[in-house]
Amino acid sequence: MRYWSIVLILFSALAHSYPADSEKWQHRSIMFFAPSHDQYVQQFLLETLMEECSLQERDIVTLVIKEDGSTVPVWAQDAFDLSVLNAFYDIPKGQHTGILVGKDGREKLRWGEKTDWTLLKKVIDQMPLRQQEMQRNPSRCAI
Template sequence: MYTKTLVLLLSCLLSNAVFGYPAHSQYWPHRSVLYFAPANDKYVKQFLLEALINECELQDRDIITLVIAEDGYTDPSWLKEEFDVRMLAKLYEVKKGKHTAILLGKDGEEKHRWGAKTDWQFINRLIDEMPIRKREMQQKRSPCSI
């Protein structure tokens, strides 16, 4: 009995789902862009700058951005304390030494993957074509349109 309980506990603790993002639910209240990089380099800085420039569009589409660099840098900084960032890279099959951005939908599924540079207009259009986003747009007007 004790052995079965121990094996069950260990299998739960070591499963990918436990280390997954986010750990608390299958369906999320937001979309995510996970940006993996070898280091906090010029591409990371550009990604963060562009995310700031596009902040209204990101908020309107319920997108959060997370940066995970192999050198230990994360944005937000608390990310490495809440998640096993190496397991996230493994879970999403990110190649070491490469810049990889991944768009995750509210259903938790990967929607698109790209490299170092982000085409925010393309990402916005891609999201706007998703069924959940179409319903959101019917229910409320974008605060970003002038």
């Protein structure tokens, strides 16, 4: 029941694009909750640009959700009920909380102010679905 609740909460505005009987999402999500647009948010956004190829390769969508209700990208504040997301993930006020959600809709990793992108990629790359993806499509991000 909890699985379906999160699916409805996170993607109610986009529900028509997902098959009703689907057990997998089209993407993984990284949500970064923050008290305000501070240096940690700036660093997170900068790092998402630096990690763009890796994020795209792993089908990751990133969201920044601030306590005042503003979001990056801006469209997310209209697409989601942010108070429900905060309650569902038990986000403490005044703190930074990053959450990785897998394609199965379940929380995979949680962290604080600073994002360890190496750890994030390692956790994702160990997921069974990601293992299948890597077998089908070799990395295009290696330099």
